Amino acid sequence: AQSVTQLGSHVSVSEGALVLLRCNYSSSVPPYLFWYVQYPNQGLQLLLKYTSAATLVKGINGFEAEFKKSETSFHLTKPSAHMSDAAEYFCAVSDPGGFKTIFGAGTRLFVKA
Amino acid sequence: DAGVIQSPRHEVTEMGQEVTLRCKPISGHDYLFWYRQTMMRGLELLIYFNNNVPIDDSGMPEDRFSAKMPNASFSTLKIQPSEPRDSAVYFCASSSPHRRETQYFGPGTRLLVL
Numbered sequence: 001a002q003s004v005t006q007l008g009s010h011v012s013v014s015e016g017a018l019v020l021l022r023c024n025y026s027s028s029v030p031p032y033l034f035w036y037v038q039y040p041n042q043g044l045q046l047l048l049k050y051t052s053a054a055t056l057v058k059g060i061n062g063f064e065a066e067f068k069k070s071e072t073s074f075h076l077t078k079p080s081a082h083m084s085d086a087a088e089y090f091c092a093v094s095d096p097g098g099f100k101t102i103f104g105a106g107t108r109l110f111v112k113a
Numbered sequence: 114d115a116g117v118i119q120s121p122r123h124e125v126t127e128m129g130q131e132v133t134l135r136c137k138p139i140s141g142h143d144y145l146f147w148y149r150q151t152m153m154r155g156l157e158l159l160i161y162f163n164n165n166v167p168i169d170d171s172g173m174p175e176d177r178f179s180a181k182m183p184n185a186s187f188s189t190l191k192i193q194p195s196e197p198r199d200s201a202v203y204f205c206a207s208s209s210p211h212r213r214e215t216q217y218f219g220p221g222t223r224l225l226v227l
Contacts, residue, residue, distance in 0.1 A: 043218030
């Protein structure tokens, strides 16, 4: 069975500071991994995905994530936070078929001026 | 492309009433997913279709919930009778045969059952 754990339901950073959102996964098969962002009153939007190619994945809005098999992690980072990054972020895992995606509980990112 | 379209965006109903949520996937996408999002349980997959055929409905909470996809451009999620615990945001998502793992989400329907 696959599962995702997001460490920290809330993360607060200052504008311009590093953003680090943590995600650990469990999967019995090589996984596909995703980060989605959800702005208030909107659906989820794909930020980036790992599908067994390069372990460092670059996404939209300056975000990137690194797949570390030894640590079963897929943490999301951005060097410099912007006010517009304030949103909820979801880590997700699926099998290579991509049929069934399991989402984490989400981490709400707050950005202080 | 207009993206995934869901209607209504908001629905308020009374316990016992029938509720129908609608979804139009992105043209050319052959997978359609229905999710429910609540504070307590997060984002849960309810059911998904491939080429209009239900593939996995193991996430449907109980018999009061049903979903149909009569054609490639339309799907419904019905709750009958509705209960207050069904209050949630319901999302529809679709994916293409070429990038099956990437799901595109609609804006959601916020349901409140009184």
